Amino acid sequence: MSDIDVHGTVTSGFETVREEFAAAVGAEAGAQLAVYVHGRQVVDLWAGEEVTGDTLTGIYSSTKGAATLVVALLVQDGVLELDRPVARYWPEFAAAGKDRITVRDLLTHRSGVIGVDGGFTAAELADDQVIARRLAGQRPYWRPGSAYGYGGFVTFAMVGEVVRRATGRSLGEHFEQRVRASYGLDLYLGLPETLEDRYREVLPGLADPEQVAAFWANVPGPHSLTGIGYGLNSTPPLDQVAFLNTRRVRALGQASAGGVGSARALAGMYAALAFGLDGRAPLLEPATLGEFTMLHSTGRDLVTGEAGQYALGFQAKGARYPFLSANAFGHNGSAGSEAFADPVGGIAFGYTRRRFSFDWSYPEHDRLAAAVHHAATAS
Known part of the structure; x- marks a missing residue:
């Protein structure tokens, strides 16, 4: 049991989750955990x-x-069609052999478009419209549909451009109106200046220098598929820690990795999406939820290795956490955030932390998810 000071509340039957949270998080990191059940x-x-x-x-x-x-x-x-070619919405995207790539291909990381030759500057990666303009002329890094690979910083710039062309409004504007403001969630794709005093910077990971050196000795090169997918093929390579600590990134709220929020908001969003919140019906109808939580891309990810497994846009959390149901879904983030919903267990889970792990591993995710699942099942 850690001697860390834990604040907040749990309902009866979830006391073990508080104990696990105290044991799993480091005092220096700063973390939040929120859970809804049904x-x-x-x-x-x-x-x-x-x-x-x-x-x-x-x-x-x-x-x-x-x-x-x-x-x-x-x-x-009925505004977007998953199996319609992206170029039907966004004609410029058809260049360089991308005319048959569908919206579904983008959402399942099967497009082969994970970056651009020569890389993006940090300033370019802050702005989805700039990213989209550069990706329009880029040839895919593998034959679309033949394999999948995670486009960490660019996938939803392409998706966002489809949304903008189809509706005349940005993806962030849709999120603000239909989700964030509607439910009062502290989750922003574009953080207002008035809320900057509540933002706490993301911190670099702590480790022994020898551990760090050993880790980086085995990291793929900047021009490998992994390097391209994580923005390391630019000069200088992207500094992920500095990325969201840059006001312009937070203000623009790029849709792949530029969001700002809290654990409460992440859990609340997944609760609203799948189960309903504040007495309201779920945002997604059963048929839509079933489509978007169905496994699409499994096996080896060309960018992340064995760490992949995707539904439609979401990560397949049932493959990540075998104690959850097969179609559990959600998405984690580089600094250690984790969020998911389990349609069978009724769980909506949100976790944030301020400090990166030096090797991008977050074992507390497994411990916290298991503790929540056990308590929810027992209750």
Whole structure:
């Protein structure tokens, strides 16, 4: 048991989750955990210096879950078609052999478009429209549809351009109106200046220098598929820690990795999406939820290796956490955020942390998810 000071509340039956949270998070990191079960909040915890339940921090690729929800709503509305070629919405995208790539291919990381030759500058990666313009002329890095590979910083710039061409509004504008403002969630694809005082910077990982050297000795090169997918093929390579600590990135809220939020908001979004929140019906109808949580891309990811497994836009959390149901879904983020919903167990889970792991591994995810699942099942 850690001697870290844990703040917040849990309902009866979830006391073990509080104990696991205290044991799993480091005092220096700053973390939040929130959980809903069948639309009722049962966990609301935080710990660490300068962190409260209201603290906002960078959630990196957990942003993709929010962006995917927007796409699912537009598909549900009949505004977007998953199997329609992207170029039917965005003609410029047809260049360099991309004319047959579909919206579904983008969402399942099967397009082969994970970056650009020569890389993006950090300033370019802040702006989805700039990313989209450069990707329009890029040849895929593998034959579209033949394999899958994670486009960490660019996938939802392409998806967002489809949304903009189809609706005349940005993906972020849709999210703000239909999800964030509608439910009062502290989850932003574009953080207002007025909320900057609640943002806490993401911190670099702590490790022994020898550990760090050993880790980087085995990291693929900047011009490998992994390097391209993570923005390392630019000069200088992208500094992920600095990325969301840059005001322009937070202000623009790029849809792949530029979101800012809290654990409460992440859990609340997944609760609203799948189970309903505040007495309201779920945002997604059963048929839409079934489509977007179905496994699409499995096996080896050309960018991340064995760490992949994707539904439609969402990560396949049932493959990640075998104690969850087969179609559990969500998305984590580089600094250590994690968020998911389990349609069978009724769980909506949100976790944030301020400090990167030096090797991008977050074993507390497994411990916390297991503790929540056990408590929810027992209750």
